[in-house]
Amino acid sequence: MNAALIERLGAVIAGIVVAVVAFYALYKDWRATGVENQVFKLMLFLLGIGAILALLAGLNVVGFAPKGA
Amino acid sequence: MTAASLPLDSHGDVDQLYIETRELRLQGFLLFLVSDCVLFASFIFAYLYMRNSGQGWPPPGIQRLDVAFAAWNSVVLFGSGATMHYALENFKHGNFMRYIWFLLATIVLGAGFLGGQAYEYTHLIFGEHVTWWGSGIFGASFFTLTGMHGLHVFIGVCYLTVLVLQSAAGVYTRGKFFGITAGTLYWHFVDVIWVVLFSIFYLI
Numbered sequence: 001m002n003a004a005l006i007e008r009l010g011a012v013i014a015g016i017v018v019a020v021v022a023f024y025a026l027y028k029d030w031r032a033t034g035v036e037n038q039v040f041k042l043m044l045f046l047l048g049i050g051a052i053l054a055l056l057a058g059l060n061v062v063g064f065a066p067k068g069a
Numbered sequence: 070m071t072a073a074s075l076p077l078d079s080h081g082d083v084d085q086l087y088i089e090t091r092e093l094r095l096q097g098f099l100l101f102l103v104s105d106c107v108l109f110a111s112f113i114f115a116y117l118y119m120r121n122s123g124q125g126w127p128p129p130g131i132q133r134l135d136v137a138f139a140a141w142n143s144v145v146l147f148g149s150g151a152t153m154h155y156a157l158e159n160f161k162h163g164n165f166m167r168y169i170w171f172l173l174a175t176i177v178l179g180a181g182f183l184g185g186q187a188y189e190y191t192h193l194i195f196g197e198h199v200t201w202w203g204s205g206i207f208g209a210s211f212f213t214l215t216g217m218h219g220l221h222v223f224i225g226v227c228y229l230t231v232l233v234l235q236s237a238a239g240v241y242t243r244g245k246f247f248g249i250t251a252g253t254l255y256w257h258f259v260d261v262i263w264v265v266l267f268s269i270f271y272l273i
Binding site for chain 2 (some may be wrong): 003004005007008010011014015017018021022025035036039040043044046047049050051053054055057058062063
């Protein structure tokens with residue numbers, strides 16, 4: 001197992017965990033009001049998107065994949 | 070805010086100044102984040118403009134960046150955003166020890182991201198000879214933007230370390246914790262900026 005494969009595997013597993021945690025936190029805070037909570041909700045959503053992007057990059061769905069990776 | 074949860078000053082009286090200025094502090098801090106957004110946006114648009122005005126990207130002689138390692142390192146930073154969120158939630162609910170552990174986890178993950186970035190820089194500079202000063206637009210924009218972001222992460226790690234020390238000293242109470250809210254906002258901001266940088270440098 002080469003280093004790139006381990007990194008991709010780590011990105012996929014951790015990406016799933018972080019995306020689930022971010023969207024669950026967003027779901028729990030959905031009814032929260034106030035300026036700071038609105039900002040938190042926006043940032044949690046973008047955090048979840050980022051985790052999904054990293055997960056997709058780990059799966060070679062997005063981004064450049066060099067030969068042998 | 071109920072009367073029982075109102076923050077008290079050193080004399081045991083209600084800290085009226087804190088209550089009156091909390092919204093102003095929040096607005097001021099959000100304005101600071103917006104100004105930081107503008108700073109990053111100007112560099113990002115300059116990078117995208119230069120990237121699209123050339124012939125092919127990356128320029129000839131420079132290999133594509135390592136997506137696998139960047140994806141892993143990104144998840145480390147995004148994970149720190151999740152732990153920071155739960156640190157604040159635990160503080161709000163009075164779970165002080167959980168708050169401290171989540172805050173420490175955030176610091177460790179943030180430092181881990183910086184370590185990963187240092188590893189990537191070392192690999193690029195010494196392994197592939199891509200430098201800030203000698204690799205044209207690609208090297209200049211990559212090191213400027215990721216370096217500026219790394220500086221923000223470093224400042225965030227220092228800020229969170231101060232938060233741990235202040236919390237241990239009892240500076241924050243359940244009704245008076247704007248410093249922790251600001252730290253969480255800042256850390257989420259740093260995460261979100263990385264979502265953009267990760268996308269433009271490694272994915273498109």
